[in-house]
Amino acid sequence: MIRFILTCIIVVGFLILSxxxxxxxxxxxxxxxxxxAVSSLRIVQAVFRLCLKVAGVKVTVIGEENVPKDTPVLYIGNHRSFYDILLTYTRCERLTGYVAKYEMRKIPLLSDWMRYLNCLFLNRNDLKQGMKIILNAIEKVKSGISICIFPEGTRNKNENELDLLPFHEGSFKVATKGKCPIIPMAMNHTSSIFEDQFPRICPRHIILEYGKPIYPEQLSRENQKRLGAYTREIITDMLKKNQSFLEV
Structure with missing residues (x-):
């Protein structure tokens, strides 16, 4: 419980003092x-790193060289924990906006920081608003800002982390319309930090792997039509490989 209390103090304290x-x-x-935007990014990254340190999270990063440095990208990852945001956001070198659930826009101060960081708030129950957010994300990519989406749409609570929820195909329009590469991200073992033994936070070893860039226009017509499923298969393969690594 000490780690949980310290994390709450850090987060609440930062929001108030900031x-x-x-x-x-x-x-x-x-x-x-x-x-x-850049200064806001670095400030929040510093706070996230402190939270990870307090949690005792050890991260092994694989394939970070696959992330292009000269162009915005669409990050696509599996999602099992609140810590997925901290783990991935601390690795972003360039401006990156995350697509978050609509309810977070009502949280004072936190939503202000999120807006400063180019985050977008998606209402999954409003198709029209959802399309508007995707269009906004496309415009951000065209202006040089990367976007991160967890296309399962919610945290995956399945017992087996290899059992991913279906990926929402609409998320991938950010890449096809924004003309940017897709970077698959696979995160193993993240729910074991917090969610599996809520409210305790436990030190864990996490593997974060970045796959090779996916350029939609270079895929076969069939895979272009099933881009979400295609990316999901790549992430599942990485998760399976790294799950075995953790068990060694």
Whole structure:
């Protein structure tokens, strides 16, 4: 419970104490929106790294060289834990916006930081709003900002982490319309940090693997039509391989 309490103190303390920083960032954004976005990213990454350290999370990263450095990408990952966001966001070198559930826009201060970080809030029960968010994500990619989506649509609570939920195909329009590569991300063992023994946070060894870029226009016509399922298969293969590695 100590790790859980410390994490709560860090998160709540940061949100409260960062109010002056939010104001400064807002002023900076009036003159230089890119500087505001980059500085906000680095601030939040520092807090996330502290949370991971307090949790005692050890991360083995594989294939990070597969992430292009000269172009925005669409990150696609499996999703089993709140810690998936921390684990992946701390690795982002360039501006990256996450697609989050709509309810998070109502959380004071947290939603402000998320907006500063180019995050988008998706209402899964509103098809029209969902299409608008996808269009916004496409525009962000075209402006040089990467996007991260967990296309299962919610945290996967299946007992076997290899049993992924279906990927929503609409998420992949960000890549096909935004003309950017897809980076598959596979995260093993993340629910064991927190969700499996809620509310305790336990030290764990996590593997995060980045797959090779997927360029939709280079795929066969059949795989272009089933881009979500195609990416899901790649992530499942990485999860299976790394699950065996963890068991060694």
């Amino acid at each position: 109010i002056p920083i939010l104001i400064v960032e807002w002023i900076v954004g009036k003159f230089n929106s890119n500087l505001k």
